[in-house]
Structures are given as structure tokens and as C-alpha cells.
Amino acid sequence: MSARGGQSRTAGRHRWLRWLGRFVLVLFLIGCGWGLYVVAGPGPLDFAGGHLASLGTQGITDPSGVPAALKEASSIEKGAYLARAADCVVCHTAPDGVAYAGGLALTTPLGTIYSTNITPDPETGIGQYSDQQFLDAVRRGIRRDGAYLYPAMPYPSYSYMSDGDVLAIKAYLSSLKPVRSATQPNALAFPFNHRRLVAFWNAFFSPNKRFEVNTDRDAQWNRGAYLAEALAHCGDCHTPRTAFYSLNNRKKFSGETLSGWRAYNASQDQDSGIGSWSPDDLRNYLSTGHANGRGTASGPMGDVVDESLSYLVPEDIAALTAYLKTIPAAKSEDAPIQTTIASTSAPHDESARSSGALIFAGSCAGCHGWNGQNPALPMADLIGSRAVNDSSGINVVNIIVRGGQHHPRESTSTMPAFVETYTNAEIADVANFVTARYGRAGSHVTAAGVEQLRRFQ
Numbered sequence: 001m002s003a004r005g006g007q008s009r010t011a012g013r014h015r016w017l018r019w020l021g022r023f024v025l026v027l028f029l030i031g032c033g034w035g036l037y038v039v040a041g042p043g044p045l046d047f048a049g050g051h052l053a054s055l056g057t058q059g060i061t062d063p064s065g066v067p068a069a070l071k072e073a074s075s076i077e078k079g080a081y082l083a084r085a086a087d088c089v090v091c092h093t094a095p096d097g098v099a100y101a102g103g104l105a106l107t108t109p110l111g112t113i114y115s116t117n118i119t120p121d122p123e124t125g126i127g128q129y130s131d132q133q134f135l136d137a138v139r140r141g142i143r144r145d146g147a148y149l150y151p152a153m154p155y156p157s158y159s160y161m162s163d164g165d166v167l168a169i170k171a172y173l174s175s176l177k178p179v180r181s182a183t184q185p186n187a188l189a190f191p192f193n194h195r196r197l198v199a200f201w202n203a204f205f206s207p208n209k210r211f212e213v214n215t216d217r218d219a220q221w222n223r224g225a226y227l228a229e230a231l232a233h234c235g236d237c238h239t240p241r242t243a244f245y246s247l248n249n250r251k252k253f254s255g256e257t258l259s260g261w262r263a264y265n266a267s268q269d270q271d272s273g274i275g276s277w278s279p280d281d282l283r284n285y286l287s288t289g290h291a292n293g294r295g296t297a298s299g300p301m302g303d304v305v306d307e308s309l310s311y312l313v314p315e316d317i318a319a320l321t322a323y324l325k326t327i328p329a330a331k332s333e334d335a336p337i338q339t340t341i342a343s344t345s346a347p348h349d350e351s352a353r354s355s356g357a358l359i360f361a362g363s364c365a366g367c368h369g370w371n372g373q374n375p376a377l378p379m380a381d382l383i384g385s386r387a388v389n390d391s392s393g394i395n396v397v398n399i400i401v402r403g404g405q406h407h408p409r410e411s412t413s414t415m416p417a418f419v420e421t422y423t424n425a426e427i428a429d430v431a432n433f434v435t436a437r438y439g440r441a442g443s444h445v446t447a448a449g450v451e452q453l454r455r456f457q
Helices: 002-040 075-085 131-140 163-174 197-205 219-231 279-288 299-307 314-324 355-363 394-402 424-438 447-454
Strands: 052-054 105-108 111-114 212-214 256-258 261-263
Touching: 075 163, 075 219, 131 163, 212 219, 219 314, 261 299, 261 394, 279 299, 279 314, 299 394, 355 424, 394 424, 394 447, 424 447
Parallel strands: none
Antiparallel strands: 052 212, 105 111, 256 261
């Protein structure tokens, strides 16, 4: 009896241990699921709520594709428009390089990544990609050879694109002249130089899901959402990143600093974002890169306007505007805009003798004016500029070093680069003078800070 009783107690302990193990496993899985929710966070469109329907659902207006004027165009013409909307040329063209031949150095927290050749060259480009391989590269970040692309390529956003739009872009790219241009090896530190690790990142942060129509919103809003999230991938610059390099959509569009430039708050916050902008302000800024009293696009945003947004038809700009005006307000450290106009004459106090004031008098006042306004060239206005009101001075320094980098088709004027004209200390001085005189709070840029930003060239 005692032996059988001992066996019974042993079996009971084993059953208890098995149940305990199962309970711990369940808790672990719940913890992993909760951790995944916390780390991955909401998707880019979750803020809108509403009922969702798949693209192509009967009776639902499909927001994908090209505008009405191009519905009967060829696949190549449609692809040209969509490639513009997706801003492909900016990242896949090196300075002074051939369009779409790759080679642009993208500076990321992981190291330097070089963009690839997407001309139809069969050896170094996409000439041998099948339709499915191209879909996988654009929407899943997987190359023809099975290797993973790094998420500097915005495939988590492009994953929302329809099959037809991706393949139209392929048709357009395949119509270009092939360019033989091998991709330069990336300069990434261990362990980021191991591409296979991207598979784990994708499991958490790359949705690989198509855009769904929000049936509680109108057709214009859905078109704007598709343009902003699937094609233009606005969040990749304007949404803060987590420690895992994923988009933190809990602070959607509240601003981020990437590659040495500040992408400012584009949420509807009244002070730090664009909540006080009228629809006309926003439409003008998106289509021309300038809105009176709001500033002028430069740097990466200038490139986006020049090579992408300025080519969109007015109804698509209106759709983008309608969508952006619904983004929830998210406060950031971006300062409210100072709109007070400075004196029309040069300063006569101690600041007039500073290095920054003297440089401004000799090289800047002629275009920007001592009062920060140019009646003949509003794009040169300093009053109302977000960059001038940024106490970090980061974008002001970049603009002084690199020039305006925005070349609106209706204007022949652009700000020259002063990288070879002044020393780092002099550039810091003029940046500090400009932000103090025309902004809400002066910056405290140093020569070392200028040197650090110049490394992003």
C-alpha cells in the first residue's frame, strides 16, 4: 500500500508540474503578445477607427491607382505618376548620378546604407525580376536572390500598395534605359551587417498587409490616406522611431530627426504642429514647397516637393490635405512659431557687432531682408519658418551649408551653398544670429555641431 501510495503521490506531483508548466507557458505567451503590442504599437491608420473593407470590395470607391485623368493611360504612364507619388527617384539617385541607378548614401542609426539600382539592367538592376519578385521586394523587403532589404527602404509602408500600382511602377522602371551600376557595400556595424536578422524585425514591425478602405470616411479621405501612408510614406520621416527603429504611431507625425535633418511635427497640434495651418496653407506647401507665413521646404522635404508632390494633380493634393487635417494632435518639442516682424533696419545694439550679424549683412540681408521678409521673393522669408524657430538650429545650419536644395519650377532663384565660403565657427555664428533675431528662441550652435552635421553630406 505504501509503495502504491508513493507512486500515486509521484504521479500527482508530475501532473501538478505539467499543469504548472502549461500555466507558465500560457503566461509567457500572453506576456509575449502583450510585449508585441507594446513594442509594435498601433498601425499607421488605427487612429481613424471605423469599419474596413478590402480593396476592390463591391460598391466601395477604390482609392488606389492614378487620378481620373490617367485612368485610360498606359501602364507605363500610370507607373510614371505612381513612381513620382512614391518618391522613388530621390532615394535611388546619387548626387550627380543617373536617375534610378542607386548609390545614394543613407545615414541611419544602424550605419550607412546605399540605395540600389532600379533601372532594368539585367545584372545590377531589376532587369531579371519577375512580377512576383518585384512585388516581394517592394512590399516585403525581399530581393530576387532571397536576401532581406534593410528598412531604410520603406517597404513596411509600401506593403499597403495594391498589386496593380506596384506592377505599374515596374512597367515604368522597365521602360527606362538600363544603367550598369553595382550597389556599393553597406557600412554597418555588427550585428546589423547580418541581413538575416531583418527577418526577426519584419515579424514584429512589417505588416505585409494591403490598404483597406475605411467605410466611415469619404472617398477623398481614403485617397489621401492611401497617398500618405502607402505611396508617399510620410510617416517614415515625420513619425518618431522606437528603440527598435520601428515607427511609434502613438506619436504619429509628431516629428523626427533623420540623417542630420529635422522633419517637423505634421500632426494637428496647434503650437508644435500644423493645426493652425489653413487647408490653403497646406495645399500650397505640399504642391509648391512654400506657404506664405509658414516657411519654405528645404533639404529632404524640398526634394519630396521637387520630385514628387509638385507632380501630383490638384485633386490628389486636396486629398492629402484632407487626410493630414485629421491626424490627431501630438505635442512635440518643436517650438511655436514667432510671427513678429523684425525691424527693417540693421540692429544697432551689441548683436550688430557679432560675427553672425556681419556675415548676415554681407551675404544674407540682400535676399532675406533685415525684417526677415522679401516682398519680391516670398520663398526667402524667414518670418514664420519652422526651421528659424527651432532652437536646435539644425535645419538652419544645413540650409546654410548645403543651400536651399529646393528648386520650384516657377522660380529660378534658390539659396546658394556656403559650405566653401565660411568656417564652421562662422556658420554657427550666423545660424545663432538668425534664430535669435527671427525666431522664438536663439540657438546655441557650435563649430563642433556644424562639423557633425557636415558629415551627413
